[in-house]
């Protein structure tokens with residue numbers, strides 16, 4: 001992997017738009033001289049005990065545009081493996097490394113014929129065994145298989161150019177449709193700790209269900225917990241929410257942007273997988289712009305709305321907290337969702 005790219009240290013103005021700056025300053029005083037590493041790593045320098053019990057009013061429009069980088073990060077798929085799932089469809093889990101952070105970002109791929117350029121490219125001294133072990137094989141593995149590039153059971157073969165780069169065959173899986181994609185940010189509380197404060201777990205399951213039914217799709221799973229602020233800060237934000245703040249206010253009180261995420265890694269991962277035209281499952285308009293990037297390297301042809309289950313079925317999450325969470329997404333973050341009159 002290439003050496004890590006030096007990240008420019010953003011100025012405070014670059015990181016937070018003026019609206020959220022004003023909100024910070026209103027709440028926490030003037031912090032213009034505070035060193036800032038990155039939106040996601042900004043430590044809270046205001047102890048929670050010093051924040052007001054009742055959150056002060058912050059401007060209604062506090063959306064900070066998600067960063068769109070000039071240059072995409074470098075990504076490399078390190079390993080891929082088939083996973084049979086408890087829900088039925090098999091998935092191929094791809095693990096990525098990159099040159100901007102040390103996190104293990106993932107791509108969960110439905111369908112066997114989506115291939116990572118970086119994983120499948122021939123490497124110096126690569127053996128067929130090496131290729132099978134890291135997951136750069138066609139078809140399916142079975143005991144006794146010796147050739148990664150040819151599957152004697154399915155009769156599928158891989159082709160390479162003279163530089164050892166994979167030649168992609170037109171996909172049969174998508175049947176001429178763009179691939180269904182969800183770009184999902186990690187939510188330990190919603191996906192693992194059964195939280196009814198947000199719909200992250202439900203959205204993740206729903207994306208898997210839709211892709212399983214369609215027979216194709218890709219969930220890019222980014223390790224940017226709590227909209228980029230990390231789990232510890234998110235737990236503090238929860239306490240502030242219990243004290244009366246909404247999700248945006250809580251982030252601002254903790255001196256984080258309303259949304260500290262970046263989607264350039266998702267763009268780079270999608271390109272590595274050859275998914276340049278996608279139908280994106282999201283309600284978040286900023287995410288569409290961010291994943292398309294400056295040069296529209298990835299094109300979102302269609303947006304597939306993610307309507308909360310409780311709004312359209314008898315199932316789904318029902319809690320006072322989730323109502324507030326979804327209202328804030330609609331009213332403060334511009335999400336493309338229309339609340340039903342009666343839930």
Ligand SMILES: Nc1nc2c(ncn2[C@@H]2O[C@H](COP(=O)(O)OP(=O)(O)OP(=O)(O)O)[C@@H](O)[C@H]2O)c(=O)[nH]1
Pocket residue numbers: 183184185186187188197198200203224225226227228229234237238247251281282283284287306335
């Ligand atoms: N700071 C903070 N983050 C939260 C809270 N609840 C959920 N999250 C995080 O919000 C993120 C959810 O992002 P996504 O569901 O991928 O995307 P989205 O921007 O909500 O848009 P959709 O694509 O429409 O779902 C995850 O990183 C969660 O950890 C909260 O109360 N505070």
